[in-house]
Amino acid sequence: MIPILILGWLSVRLEQNQQQLIQHQFQALVEVKLKSVDGLFQGHFQRLEAVLKSEASELKQNASSQALRELSKSSPYIEQVFILDPTRKPIYPTPTNATAQEIQFLQQTKTLLETPSLFTHSQESNTTIQKANGPAQLVAQAPYSAQLKSVPQTQRLTRSTEKSINAETEIAPLISRRSQATSSIAADSPIASSNINDTQVEQVEPTDSGWIAWYNNTQLQHIYWQTTADNRVMGFAISRARLLSDLINLLPDQSEITAEHPLNNSIITLKNSRGEVSYEWGNAKESSDHLTPIKTLNLSHPLGSWRLEYTTTSLNKPQQNWLEKLLIIVITLSALSVLGWLVYREQTRESRLALQRVNFVNQVSHELKTPLTNVRMYTEMLENQLDDEQVKQKRYLNIINNESKRLTRLIDNVLSFSKLERDSLDLNLQMGTVQECINNTLEAFAPAFAQRGLDPKLTSHCDTNVLLDPHCTEQILNNLFSNAEKYAADSGVLQIECWQEGDYSFIRIHDNGPGIDEYSSRSIFEQFYRASNKLTDGISGTGIGLSIARELARKHGGDLILESTTQGASFLLSLYTPVSLSHSPAKGSL
Amino acid sequence: MNRYRLTNIKHLLLALCFSATLAPLTQAKQIDLQVNLATPVMEAERTHNAFIKISLEAFKQDQPQKRIPANIAIVLDKSGSMQGDKLYHAKKAAIMAINRLSPNDIVSVVSYDSRVNVVVPATKASDTELIAHSIQQINASGNTALFAGVSKGSQELRKFLDMNKVNRVILLSDGLANVGPSTPNELGKLGLSLAKEGISVTTIGLGLGYNEDLMTQLAGFSDGNHAFVEKAEDLAKVFQYEFGDVLSVVAQSVEIRIKCKNGVRPLRVLGREADISGNMVSTRMNQLYSEQEKFIILEVEVPAQEDRSNLELVDVDIRYNDLFNQRNEQLSSNVVAQFSRSQEQIDEAVDTETYEAAAEQVANEFNREAVEKRDQGDIQGAQSILQKSADYLDNLGQALASPKLIEQKEEALKDADELDDEQEWSKKRKELKERQFKRSKQQSY
Numbered sequence A: 001m002i003p004i005l006i007l008g009w010l011s012v013r014l015e016q017n018q019q020q021l022i023q024h025q026f027q028a029l030v031e032v033k034l035k036s037v038d039g040l041f042q043g044h045f046q047r048l049e050a051v052l053k054s055e056a057s058e059l060k061q062n063a064s065s066q067a068l069r070e071l072s073k074s075s076p077y078i079e080q081v082f083i084l085d086p087t088r089k090p091i092y093p094t095p096t097n098a099t100a101q102e103i104q105f106l107q108q109t110k111t112l113l114e115t116p117s118l119f120t121h122s123q124e125s126n127t128t129i130q131k132a133n134g135p136a137q138l139v140a141q142a143p144y145s146a147q148l149k150s151v152p153q154t155q156r157l158t159r160s161t162e163k164s165i166n167a168e169t170e171i172a173p174l175i176s177r178r179s180q181a182t183s184s185i186a187a188d189s190p191i192a193s194s195n196i197n198d199t200q201v202e203q204v205e206p207t208d209s210g211w212i213a214w215y216n217n218t219q220l221q222h223i224y225w226q227t228t229a230d231n232r233v234m235g236f237a238i239s240r241a242r243l244l245s246d247l248i249n250l251l252p253d254q255s256e257i258t259a260e261h262p263l264n265n266s267i268i269t270l271k272n273s274r275g276e277v278s279y280e281w282g283n284a285k286e287s288s289d290h291l292t293p294i295k296t297l298n299l300s301h302p303l304g305s306w307r308l309e310y311t312t313t314s315l316n317k318p319q320q321n322w323l324e325k326l327l328i329i330v331i332t333l334s335a336l337s338v339l340g341w342l343v344y345r346e347q348t349r350e351s352r353l354a355l356q357r358v359n360f361v362n363q364v365s366h367e368l369k370t371p372l373t374n375v376r377m378y379t380e381m382l383e384n385q386l387d388d389e390q391v392k393q394k395r396y397l398n399i400i401n402n403e404s405k406r407l408t409r410l411i412d413n414v415l416s417f418s419k420l421e422r423d424s425l426d427l428n429l430q431m432g433t434v435q436e437c438i439n440n441t442l443e444a445f446a447p448a449f450a451q452r453g454l455d456p457k458l459t460s461h462c463d464t465n466v467l468l469d470p471h472c473t474e475q476i477l478n479n480l481f482s483n484a485e486k487y488a489a490d491s492g493v494l495q496i497e498c499w500q501e502g503d504y505s506f507i508r509i510h511d512n513g514p515g516i517d518e519y520s521s522r523s524i525f526e527q528f529y530r531a532s533n534k535l536t537d538g539i540s541g542t543g544i545g546l547s548i549a550r551e552l553a554r555k556h557g558g559d560l561i562l563e564s565t566t567q568g569a570s571f572l573l574s575l576y577t578p579v580s581l582s583h584s585p586a587k588g589s590l
Numbered sequence B: 001m002n003r004y005r006l007t008n009i010k011h012l013l014l015a016l017c018f019s020a021t022l023a024p025l026t027q028a029k030q031i032d033l034q035v036n037l038a039t040p041v042m043e044a045e046r047t048h049n050a051f052i053k054i055s056l057e058a059f060k061q062d063q064p065q066k067r068i069p070a071n072i073a074i075v076l077d078k079s080g081s082m083q084g085d086k087l088y089h090a091k092k093a094a095i096m097a098i099n100r101l102s103p104n105d106i107v108s109v110v111s112y113d114s115r116v117n118v119v120v121p122a123t124k125a126s127d128t129e130l131i132a133h134s135i136q137q138i139n140a141s142g143n144t145a146l147f148a149g150v151s152k153g154s155q156e157l158r159k160f161l162d163m164n165k166v167n168r169v170i171l172l173s174d175g176l177a178n179v180g181p182s183t184p185n186e187l188g189k190l191g192l193s194l195a196k197e198g199i200s201v202t203t204i205g206l207g208l209g210y211n212e213d214l215m216t217q218l219a220g221f222s223d224g225n226h227a228f229v230e231k232a233e234d235l236a237k238v239f240q241y242e243f244g245d246v247l248s249v250v251a252q253s254v255e256i257r258i259k260c261k262n263g264v265r266p267l268r269v270l271g272r273e274a275d276i277s278g279n280m281v282s283t284r285m286n287q288l289y290s291e292q293e294k295f296i297i298l299e300v301e302v303p304a305q306e307d308r309s310n311l312e313l314v315d316v317d318i319r320y321n322d323l324f325n326q327r328n329e330q331l332s333s334n335v336v337a338q339f340s341r342s343q344e345q346i347d348e349a350v351d352t353e354t355y356e357a358a359a360e361q362v363a364n365e366f367n368r369e370a371v372e373k374r375d376q377g378d379i380q381g382a383q384s385i386l387q388k389s390a391d392y393l394d395n396l397g398q399a400l401a402s403p404k405l406i407e408q409k410e411e412a413l414k415d416a417d418e419l420d421d422e423q424e425w426s427k428k429r430k431e432l433k434e435r436q437f438k439r440s441k442q443q444s445y
Helices: A002-059 A065-074 A100-108 A125-141 A153-170 A172-188 A190-203 A240-250 A319-385 A391-422 A434-451 A470-487 A545-555 B002-021 B085-099 B128-136 B146-158 B184-196 B212-221 B232-246 B343-349 B352-375 B379-400 B403-418 B422-441
Strands: A078-084 A090-092 A209-216 A219-227 A233-238 A266-271 A277-282 A295-298 A307-312 A430-432 A454-460 A466-468 A492-501 A504-510 A559-563 A570-576 B031-037 B041-043 B048-058 B070-077 B106-112 B116-124 B166-173 B199-206 B226-229 B249-260 B265-270 B275-277 B280-289 B293-302 B310-322 B327-340
Touching: A002 A065, A002 A209, A002 A219, A002 A233, A002 A240, A002 A266, A002 A295, A002 A307, A002 A319, A065 A078, A065 B275, A078 A100, A100 B275, A219 A240, A233 A240, A240 A277, A240 B146, A240 B184, A277 B146, A319 A391, A391 A434, A391 A470, A391 A545, A430 A434, A434 A454, A434 A466, A434 A470, A434 A492, A434 A504, A466 A470, A470 A504, A470 A545, A470 A570, A545 A559, A545 A570, B031 B310, B031 B327, B031 B352, B041 B048, B041 B343, B048 B249, B048 B280, B048 B310, B048 B352, B070 B085, B070 B116, B070 B146, B085 B128, B085 B232, B106 B128, B106 B146, B116 B128, B116 B146, B146 B166, B146 B184, B146 B199, B166 B212, B166 B232, B184 B199, B184 B212, B199 B212, B199 B232, B212 B226, B212 B422, B226 B232, B226 B422, B249 B265, B249 B293, B265 B275, B265 B280, B265 B352, B280 B293, B293 B310, B293 B352, B327 B343, B352 B379, B352 B403, B352 B422, B379 B403, B403 B422
Parallel strands: A454 A492, B041 B327, B070 B106, B070 B166, B166 B199, B199 B226
Antiparallel strands: A078 A090, A078 A233, A209 A219, A219 A233, A266 A277, A266 A307, A295 A307, A430 A466, A492 A504, A504 A570, A559 A570, B031 B048, B048 B293, B106 B116, B249 B280, B249 B310, B265 B293, B275 B280, B310 B327
């Protein structure tokens, strides 16, 4: 479980890191995208400038008020034309002889037209900025009038040219629309199209020009101005509605944003100086006003107070990625757990099978116990009734009796095992000697030992009366002897030593058989473990004997260990056998 | 009356002489220019306010099978409010109308809600089934980005923009523009800019939720048509009328220049936007339709003249693009007033038809003022303006014995009566705005 948790944590960390990285890259990508839109707009202003320049150059010679009026009537981009004389006094339109629209224009731009410094751009950019900033602050104080920003034009132009080149490579789907817009503007004046790439050439002209962005009723308006050779200023007030319409036409519509579009699940909104949405596009289902933008870009001059906002429904924009990653994690986890389960199952299969076997035997044993008791009882009764001369019958009955006892021992073993498993085995302590238990057991095993060529030799120093559970002790010994009988056949002397130290009794059983190799010795006490080698093959056994013996010994306050010897196997059994009841601690702890 | 006819005949003779010298050119002229005075004979030794009607009418086409190719962008509002019946009928009407086009025509379809979708980019109207299929896919939802919708629609027109085609955006909306520019002024400015490129915008307001000022300004400045359609079922009919109009255009980019002479001062132009600068008046119409009369009414101040003298009041100069012959044409005319002390002579000379047209426009101006007053909440003021209008129409109607003006008087009285019905006002205002628009632009439907 812990490795899986660690693995999970690690993957979450990895995912987080990756997401941060993606978000970073994403932010950068979004910025590039928004900047490219800004570039598109700059491109539009350049084209507009080219159109206006050509209009201006056509007008220069015969700038009659009739022709000027004609121009503002025929050009879809221009709302009003104005001319300032070399002393920067308005000479067209003048309040006398003006149309209603012209009079309105003069009222709106009164402060603007009375600020001659707005219409100069000296070649030193520093002074220009200062000059331009002065009046900007001045007019900004007056409500509904102009706030002005000026950037040295040469500098701005070169920058925006770069941008529009970038934009062309970055926004592939926009190009078709864009070139359309170019041609539509170019259609109005054939000179313009050839001029677009020649802005640098036009720059060489001694005339000065620039954009003024000003506010009328908090709405951004634009004026393009340029000085003529005779130092007059020719200005064009741009139709605000038309400018916005043209900018919108540079931006994609919904049919151009398909599911594969990089603008997945997001919206870009163009907001004007009042913060109102002028246009939005994108394929997110939600409306942009429910979401906070993750990226905002203020547009460059002359759209200074406008901004683009990028909004998206989910930060890790491609949603499939999440699913994919989740799926991978789930698959890995489930594969791991299946693998673990398989390994675990393989490991426990054997013991589970044995357990099942024991459970079965346990139940069967219970059933066997009653008839076996009867068999033994009647055998003994029959034995007692026999005469002394019926030796043959007596021998047969003796064998029956012994085998019945052996069977009883086996059954007891199985029952003890399941009792130990359930932890419901209670000791039945009574006074007795350890020697007696040994003798009883040896007696029972005598025929078997004789048959298997084993010669038990008991050296006993434990004939003191102590408190013990004889049945339990005998059962331990049964198991040990039964092992010796099974695995150390024909090995001659079976040494049995017995002594007592304080409250403990010790019994050592040492055979001269093949012994137990080091590897197996580690696990012989485990349940259902049977040392597998030539020796054990062909010998039946349940594999629970030693495990039960040790459990019983521990229950009896002692232990059963395998001693290392040079030859054969030597088991040392210790038992807690207090001399009297007063010495014995609480019964439960035994 | 006799005098009037005489001057008319004089003009005709003049025109004949003129045409005789320039026979090959004038032969192809499609447009008839008429300049009439409501009161050709005026009282001497007194200044007068006089109405001059400058009317243009395209002749019936000699070859009816031939017509000018159209370049149409249908811009459909598909905001949430269009859901259901409205959008169903709108789609049906658009498809039906497109089926009337011939393969030489260009059509595009743009739909908009909060965002804009170019449903059918500008294409030849040959595969109408495919176009109809695309239109059927439109579903309603979202807000109303009207400005952007019109922008994209006009952008589609620009792909095939041609001064020898009829370039028109047909906008259908049922709601207030709430994404992007939304004031009548801003949309009017856009319309003005589009008109300069030769694009007209026809606006169809559906139901009672749209902004009639915005829609009439947009149509007015771009010289398109405007219609108020209360029930969606009537959309098909309006689309048919509109397409009928579009398909009957014969001349475009009509520039009208009026020069007031001999101390005559221009006061105002009724019904249409015009620039008045000194003694010069100029205005424009985007197009003239076959067999439809379009006119402007100019009110001038005429200085006092001696008895039995003649005075040339104005010179009228018209330039237009003749679509059939694909060239720019020019027409000019003038009008001369007579002065007399004889009341009989004055009364006799009155040009009833011209006077009626002028009175209609004057009443229309009154109607406009009344709506403005009503907007300010001054119902009584509005009613008194309409009463004034009714009195004016009544007097003139009696004097000219004109049933048309008497009818209009009744209309004004009815309008005055219905002004204070708060519940019906939204609908009434749309009706009034539509009627004012149609009167001032002489819309055919």
